[in-house]
Amino acid sequence: MKWLLGELRRLQNTARWSYQGCASAWAREKSLRQWAVINALSVALSLVVEMSAGERALIYALGILVLAAELLNTAIEEVVDYISTDIDPRAKRAKDAGSAVVTLTAIAGGVAWAVILLG
Numbered sequence: 655m656k657w658l659l660g661e662l663r664r665l666q667n668t669a670r671w672s673y674q675g676c677a678s679a680w681a682r683e684k685s686l687r688q689w690a691v692i693n694a695l696s697v698a699l700s701l702v703v704e705m706s707a708g709e710r711a712l713i714y715a716l717g718i719l720v721l722a723a724e725l726l727n728t729a730i731e732e733v734v735d736y737i738s739t740d741i742d743p744r745a746k747r748a749k750d751a752g753s754a755v756v757t758l759t760a761i762a763g764g765v766a767w768a769v770i771l772l773g
Contacts (some may be wrong), residue, residue, distance in 0.1 A: 727752035
């Protein structure tokens with residue numbers, strides 16, 4: 655029983671920290687809010703366009719992955735900016751790679767939509 659209470663406490667802490675991370679990014683990152691709007695539009699469109707449950711699930715999952723990628727990109731940028739304000743090519747590469755993750759996940763979502771609509 656003690657083990658279970660400890661695990662529940664850990665789960666509660668994890669949920670709280672995750673919420674704090676999302677709330678902080680939401681307040682500071684315009685791009686996260688923009689992707690959320692795009693996801694809301696994507697969900698709305700998926701309810702109008704005829705598609706299977708599996709196709710709809712893919713669209714939703716890829717939309718969530720775009721948001722996760724944007725949160726990861728935000729984390730990279732925050733850490734790089736915390737470490738140094740100096741201009742360094744390694745910092746630029748790290749930030750650019752984080753941005754590329756967002757772009758690739760967004761492209762995956764676009765490809766899924768294209769295949770569904772054209773297929």
